Amino acid sequence: GAGVSQSPSNKVTEKGKDVELRCDPISGHTALYWYRQSLGQGLEFLIYFQGNSAPDKSGLPSDRFSAERTGGSVSTLTIQRTQQEDSAVYLCASSDRQGSETQYFGPGTRLLVL
């Protein structure tokens, strides 16, 4: 079956612009996660959605970052007023149950802020 998909694959934007990154999880997966991977760094947890529960936003680095998940499926990560330090690969993962460590990752969106 289809895995996790993300779009766009690459995004180049100018400092100060807003960007939206999209994640389509594996069908039927109730949990969805966003991570950020900077050059030479490990993955950094950003936000976690589980079913209809309120998301765990504890990893969002600033209030410029927000995410939503519509209908328990597709998720959008929005970065407002982008800064150069936001340049990274943004990875989405999904899992079939709450708290599962077996997370399936998408290919990521490579964001470059000029």
Add this chain to the structure above:
Amino acid sequence: QKEVEQDPGPLSVPEGAIVSLNCTYSNSAFQYFMWYRQYSRKGPELLMYTYSSGNKEDGRFTAQVDKSSKYISLFIRDSQPSDSATYLCAMSADGPDSWGKLQFGAGTQVVVTP
């Protein structure tokens, strides 16, 4: 200090050799330990998953967890050029506040030369 430390490498080995990777961590609450493989421009792929201490073997891969030393290892036997990738360790604690929020090492780049 990061919660999870991992040597970034690169680690270069000849084909057929044993690859030895490791991570150290500081949070004694970690209970779930994972190894992911990430090919260039792809998302991480789960290789091994271990709960608490002990060893786990799957084909050419062996994962070891020593909670007393806060040290985990991954061994790859009979390494192949197709094993060339970045290997990420990840771990998480138990409990609803920690569910799904993986803490990753920075990743070790492995190169297996024919």
